[in-house]
Every structure is written in C-alpha cells, then in structure tokens.
Amino acid sequence: MNLKKFIIHRILLSIVVIFGLSIVIFSIARIVPGDPARMALGATATKEALENFKIENHLNEPLPVQYIYWIAGVLHGDFGKSTTTDRAVAKDIIQFLPATVEVVFFSTLLLIFGSILIGKLAAKHKDTVLDGILRVFSYAGVAMPGFVVAILLLLLFGYVWQVIPVLGRLSPNMTPPSHITGLYVLDALLTGKPAVAWNAFLHILIPAVSLALGGMFQDARLVRNAMVENSSKDYLVAMKGYGIPEKVINNKYLLKPSLIPAVSCMGMDIASLMGNAFLIETIFSWPGISKYGLSAMLAKDLNAISGVIMVFGIVFVIVNIIVDIVVAYLDPRIRLGGGN
C-alpha cells in the first residue's frame, strides 16, 4: 500500500469512527443526571415553560428519534441551541474554539520540540548527572497534575514576581484585534498590530507551559529511552566506523527511528490537550471551549455537551490521522502493511 492509499484508507475509517462517536456522545449526554428542562429554566420555571422546552427540544420523543433530529441538524452544521448561553451552539463553538486552539497550538509546539530536545539531551548524556536531573524533572512533570502546575505557575509569575501577564488573552487596556481567525496572535499580526500580537503571545506562555508540561516530560522519556536503545544497533556502529559525522548520525539515523514510539504517544497527548484544557482555562481565566463544555455539563445543556464533545472527537480523529501519517512516513513497515 502506498502512502496515498494509506491516507485514504485512514480517512474512510475515521468517518465510521466519527459516526459511532456521534451515537456514543448523544447517549452519554442524556445519561448525565438532571432534568435538562429544569436545569435550563431553573427551579422556578412554570410547568408550561418546561413543557414547551421539552417539545421544542424533542425531549418527549424516544431516544432514537431524538438522535435523528440531532444528527440531521449536525449534518447541516446546526448543533442546536445552547440553554446556558441562549445562542446557537455553532456560534458558541466559533467564539470559544479559537482561544483553546491557540493555547493548544503553542502547547503542541512546546510538547513536540521540548520532548525531543530534552529526550535528545538526556540520551546524549546518558547516566550522567544531567540525565539524572532531567529524569527527576520528568517524573515530577508526569506525576504532578496539570492544575497544580498551573496554580503554581500562576502564583509565581502573576502574584509573587509579576513578570509576565498570566490572566486572560490580553491585558485589560488592550483592544482585541479584528476577528479574522479568532487566534489573537495571528489576527494581530495580519492586521498589523505587533504590540497586540506580542501581548497575546505573552498571555499564552504560562497557560501553554502548564498544559504541555506533563506530556512533554513523558514523551521526552520515550525519546530518550528509544535513542539509548537504538544507539547500540549495528548499522549505527557501522556508520561510525565509516566516519560519518556524529551530528548526522544522531539527527538523521538515530533520532528518526527513535521518534516512532514517541510520536504515537505525542499524538494522544496532543489530542488530550483539548480536553485537559478546562482546568487551565478556569485558572487562567481563558475563555476557551473546554471551560464552556464543563459549564454545559454542569447545567446539562444537551446540545452544547454534544457539540463540544463532537468537536473534541473530530480533533482527536484528525490528530490521530496525522500521527498515523507521520508514523507511516517515519516507518515504511507501517504503510507497507507490516513489511509484507
């Protein structure tokens, strides 16, 4: 199977996965405890209002019928109306998603490059003091929950030292850039406002670090271990014997195969960043989609829950496709069907 066929095959499979996901999401949203009508309209809503709400949202229909109404809307880009914001869920997603995408994007960069750099460094200085120090940091990074890191960094950088802005997407007296993509750094650069872009970038730093730290150290360990294991392979010894520079050997022939196990793990980590962002968004007052999703769950906002998880699911599937492609590129045995 060539790479093109492999990609098409993965995309077709993903469509089936997303369809299955839609059924699971729809069902789970309705299993969450609480009467959605009562939760939406409050304890004091009149019986007529509650009944109207149920009729309007097809809540009196059997679950399969409700699903058909919902999926028909989703296929037309209509996720229904959110009861917490009184707006179309699609509109909410458009408002909240870019903020999360922006912080997740920077976290992803940090996660990928940070883990490779730390992994390489640790492998290069195997069994030295530096390797030991990096190991301690790695274990601490993996063991410490993201929200603890977030609160720690928030208090250190925003309360004790006050050297960097840590709350919200922009400083209070900054005007947000015109909405083009919703990503403040990019929009500010596109509209020629470098000061705003810089301010937005600084605001992203600490939340992005908090979000990426756990995954980064975990993946760094994988890179380090794979590099150490592969460094004793015969073909590398032969290359050294031929006098090929160590830099070339390390970057081209040792790093590439050593990345395969880490890339799969990175894929999962990156996809999880979206879901894990809710604590970071709450702590750093970051108006993202994860925080919105959490509020929706607490208020049993069925359409918003389904919409948000659907978006997360799709992101997860897309990231997985990309990871599969990267792994297939790195390891021909994958795309060629296990070496057959």
Place this chain on the structure above:
Amino acid sequence: MRKKFISLILALTMAGALVTGCSGGSDDAAGTSTEKSGSSQSDSSDTLRISQSSGGVIDPGTGVDSASCIAYVNMYDSLVYPDMDNNPTPSLADSWEASEDGLTWTFKLKQGVKFHDGSDLKASDVVFSMNRLLTMGEGFAYLFSGYVDSCEAPADGTVVFHLKQSFAPFLSILPRLYILNEDLIMDNLEDGSYGELGDYGKAFLAENDAGSGAYHLTEMKTQDRICMSKFDDYFQKWDEKAPKNVEIVMNTETATVRTMMNSKELQISDQWQTNEAYEALDKIDGVNIGSFTNGQMLYLMLNTKKQPTDDVHVRRALAYLIDYDQVCETLFPGYRKASSVVPQGVLGYTDEGFEYKYDLKKAESELKESKYYKELTAGNLEVEVEWISDVPDEEKLALLIQSTASQIGLKIKVTKVPWATHVDKCGSVDTTPNAATCFISSDYPEAGALLYQRFHSDTAGTWQQTEWLQDQAVDDMITKALTTLDDENREASYAEIQKKAAEECWGIAVAEQVEKHAYYDNIEIPVIERAAEGKPVALSLGYNYLFRDFRMN
C-alpha cells in the same frame, strides 16, 4: 542555502515583531498594572471590576443568579426599586395607587426617560416586558404568573396591572420586572417557538441590552465577562465618583482572584471565596474585607414524607444536634445563627417560637419520643444527610451533624452529590434524601417570599423545597398571608406560619449568610458601609450592587 535564507527571513521577522512589540506596548505586556501606560490609563482607573460566578446572562427574562441580577439592576430599570430599608422607591414610576380590593394597580410613569438607543420609554414597553416575562415563564416569571392576569396601557404614561387575586407584596416583586425596549426587540426577532414573536428576542438579548439603566452594555463576552459603561442620558442621579465602566468578571477560582486583586485587575472580589482566601486577600496592600447579611439562609432541609424524618421528633432531635455556635464561628465564620425560618430584616420576620439551639439532652429526649427510636439506636435505620459537592464547606456541616449525632446513638449517613444530581433526586419523594444542605435567598424582602419558596405545595419537588410538605392547610395560610393587604395583619399571618414551621420543624434554618468581599480601600460600597454602622441589610439579589451609588476615590 535555501533553508538558511528562509531561516534568516523568519529570524528577522521575529526580531522585528519583538522590537515593535516591546516598544509599542511593553507596559501592557508586563500586564502587572493597567495604570502604567499613557492614554489608556485613565480609562482603566475609571473601571471597576468585580468577580462573580460563571453563568451570568443579560436577558432579564431568563436568569436568576447573582451575576445576572447584578447586570439587570444596572442595565435596566423597573417601575420601583428597594431602598436600603427595603421600601419600594419610585424609579420609572412617578406614582401609583391600588384599588381597594387590591386587584388593580395603576402606575404613572416618569416622562422623558430614554432607552440606551435614544428612544423614549413608553407605557407600551412596560406592557411588552410583562407579557414577555409571563409568556416565556422563565427567570422571575414565577413571581408574577400566579397573580398577574393582564397588563395594559390605557393612556400615554399610564400602566395598569390587573391581578387574578389580591397580592399584597405586589410592589415588592416589581423590582424584578425589568423594562425592555419593545421596538428594538421586535426589530431583532429570530425564529423561535413563540409564534409570530419568533424567539421573543432571546438570541438578541443574549448579547445585547435593550434597557434604560444607569449603565449600557459595551461587550458581552459570554461566560467570561460583562462589560458596561455609564449611560450619559440616565434619568436618575449618579454619585459623582461612581465608576464610569464596570466589568463583571465571571471567575471565582481562588488563585485567579488572588492574582487579579494583587495586580489591581480586580477591585472587588466575589462572595464565594474561602476564609483562607479572604485572609490572603486581606494581606494585599490597600485591600479591605467587608461583609453584610444578604438575606440568604443556610438550611438543612428535611424530607417530611420519608422515614425516619417523617417523624417530628426525629426532625426536632436533628435541630437540637446542630452546634450553631461552631457553625457560625468555625465552619462559616461571621454567619449569624438563624432565629426563624426567614432572615432578619424582611417584613414579617419574628423569632417567636424558635427555640432551637445546640442541646444534646433535648435531642436525646426528642429521639426517645420518636416511633423509630429502637430502630435508630439499633442502627437498623439511619438518616441520610446529603451535601452538594459544588460547595465544599457544606461537607463540614454534614460531618459536624454526623459527629454530634453519634453521641446520642443516632446513625447519620453522609453523602456527597453534584448539584445536577441533587436537583434530579429532588424530583421524587423516594429519591429525596432525609436531609440536604442548601442555601436559599429570598426573592423579595418579605417573609412571604421564603415561606412560599420553602413550604408551599407549588415548590414541592424542586431544590427549594425537599420537605415535600404538601399540606393544604399550610398552603392556605401562605395564600391568606400573601393576599392580606393590611401590613399589620399580613405580618401577623407571617408570624403564625413561622411559629408553626418552628414547632413542627419542617426544615432546619441553620444560619443567615454573611456575604464577604475583598475590595480596595479607595472604593466605597454602600451596603458594606451600612452594615458597618450596625444597620440591617437584606436587599434582594443584585440590588446590593447599584454601581451608580458606589464611589471610586
């Protein structure tokens, strides 16, 4: 070579961005103080930011939570509003009169009041607002739906309400009828379930205001913050030092609030911080802690239709088992021990007949009189006390009861549930726990409000009444009180119900909430100043925050 060239270009671009970024906004970039940079400095120092819990909305027909109510009272006007003594004070209404039977209320409106879009506020806008609230049936509609039959505008500047039955506190509930700009809403209808009225302007009002209040909306950042600015054509008086801009920041996360206060990005904290957090905030230079009672009560609600709390002796035993002093001194410092099922300061409050205090002997003797005594002491029957996981401090109360109950051999099972599960469980007698901790605030400043919310059959099965009282005699007493026009007689009726509630121990009123805020000392908050003078404060939700009366020195 090509790679190196691209790298060079990228490096130059980044360096350029850094240089311009640093030179253009380094003060902002530090983000530590909004008072450093040039022209925007004055705007920032005129801005008052207050944190509140998330979920605030700005459509006065839908929300009832704290953040929403603060937004309503500042962006909208009502016919009357409560002054500090809870007396109905003219707002949009110039004068009013009620018919002798209390069924017809006529209001004369002030002339020349402008909406935020510059149009005139008319009597028809009042009619539209009333009809919208009643038709939608959400938010504060329940206050009116049982009583208001119709509303009309017979002449320019005159509004008449026709009631189905006389309702004495009618003036007290009118502050919850916020007047909307009919024309603006009708121009912005979207598809919805209200026939030719579409969505009744719900989508529009989710992001826009249509009011005439002291502040107009400048930006609604859904689930993030509500930004308002002073409305220059406002018809009522302003304090000359009132904030020009106000932002309601919807985030109560302790570390976030602390950081924002420290960097002066927040001037007033929310009321939901822990004591440890208030102590930390108090240490910030220039920050004070102020408090006032807010009319909210902490109850231990009791299911009167489920074993063993269907027995009045078990209920009374539980009431004597609570160490109220410890609750008000240690668990919820500053709270005031409840002395009735309604808070002090509301019309009709009485402490007559309310004798509950921490007394193990009385608790034991009540338990002995219970028909479940043997089963309870043998451990065959237990009392389930449920607390809401969203309010961690409630666990301490549940554990305190469990601990004292064990001293007289009563077994308490403490369970923790999320709010959504609790609301769901309250829907049926069987799933409603024996006892549940809950905070409830009075919708208007009369004893009748809480008596109705807590004990009338209309509210049975909601989180506001897990007692499942469903007693026709009690319903009649509440209805009679609410329809008694004479204040003195009405107060007597309220007192009678409070005494009965205490005697039969329908539910346990534990303490009156004291609302605490951390705030910068250059800000004068009227309710905190009044409370500091020892005067009672029991304003309805939102009315403690009329920002036009605040002062920023």
